[in-house]
Amino acid sequence: MKEITEIQSISFVGSGNVATHLAHAFQSANMRIHEVYSPHLSHVLDFTRKFNCVSCKSVQQLSSDVDLMLLCVPDNQITEVSESISPGRAIVAHTSGIEPQDSLSDKIRQTGVFYPLQTFSKNRKVDFRVVPLCIEGNQASTCELLTQLAYKLSNKVVAISSPERAILHLTAVMVNNFSNKLYGMAHEILERNHLDFNLLLPLIQETAHKMEEMSPEEAQTGPARRNDENTISRHREMLKDFPQYQQLYQLITDQIIKKRHE
């Protein structure tokens, strides 16, 4: 079997947000998408049209005449899918933040991870040049091939082990999912009071952009940071109709106050 010296053709398993955004990025980098398999037929049609590729009816039928098979499937399907495919000489990589590399079948010769550390939504463009791509490979050559490929999409490519990636994923959940939940709480409270959530947008964005220039510790301001008991108790009172948010308010406030004394 001829060794791969450069990844030139790619097939996808999965056609959701991660697959679509990655395929876009590959297309923009003049890479060829060969084939896609996904059980979601309406997605598949969209995918094949957008990326000018073929689709196939089952994972087993994926052509092995490619350099990379990229699994963009739910975490709990990675092992099963990897056991069903016949990769031939292709590298098989998953794109999960939390699954270890060895969740891929050990019958496959070259396995790896290609994890884009970003949040993807339908219809929202992402500038891939700044998206960190976290790479892992079961062999040094696999890691190198995936790294070369990653640099075609992004300027930020890092070799990250499975345990490190899991920690990155945990912190990604905190700064993305959890911050977004705080936005959601604010949205709900403002709506209840007929106030416009858009008023908060410049603040939300400035909070994020401050991180370019200072650490979160330096950027921490507000009543908890000052231990301003008067304001904290007024806020608590305003949250009396939202007991769960009140509990969360207190917990985060306590942790900010505690940090002052460390």
Added chain:
Amino acid sequence: MKEITEIQSISFVGSGNVATHLAHAFQSANMRIHEVYSPHLSHVLDFTRKFNCVSCKSVQQLSSDVDLMLLCVPDNQITEVSESISPGRAIVAHTSGIEPQDSLSDKIRQTGVFYPLQTFSKNRKVDFRVVPLCIEGNQASTCELLTQLAYKLSNKVVAISSPERAILHLTAVMVNNFSNKLYGMAHEILERNHLDFNLLLPLIQETAHKMEEMSPEEAQTGPARRNDENTISRHREMLKDFPQYQQLYQLITDQIIKKRHE
């Protein structure tokens, strides 16, 4: 006493971040800063040099020959300071997010609020044109004069009552102070594992910018949103050395899961 028809000269009480950023914005809009009082002598020197204004030795000695006296002092000093000054014909306004307008002395004829809904850090420039300015006045004419002034700095000027402003301030604390605390938790966990916090910056910024296009509810993704128990329990396990963060993780996760069923 001649009525004010347009605010043309301004004095500041306070010389911290809010005062400095507002003074910059006024200066950029070709407004004259007349005078400043602050007990922090080193700040004052800096302020007078930057804004080409005079300083005075006590609140009582502030010249009353201005149109607006802007109090940029800690919340718990607003009442006392407003009782000490002799405003003459000047409007006296505070810049607090949470203090009601009537915390200003009722002996002053025209009082108001000029609250910029933004986070200010030393040495970091802010684009004031997009900062919402929340205005309140004890008379219709006061509100109008402050509104006119606000439009010289920003395109986003809103009349907001004291109770509404307190709610905005609560939600500002959530999206700014609390999101920043989540960034801080992520920073701490990554540092402990010798991983680079900068890897999260594109994600942090994308999370904030998504709010331009979709609601927080639409943008919510992640293991809690999918009720992915496997990932959640792995994350909890990773946080076993951070019991307080583990508690916070669970609380926010529970609230995201709960929201799915509403």
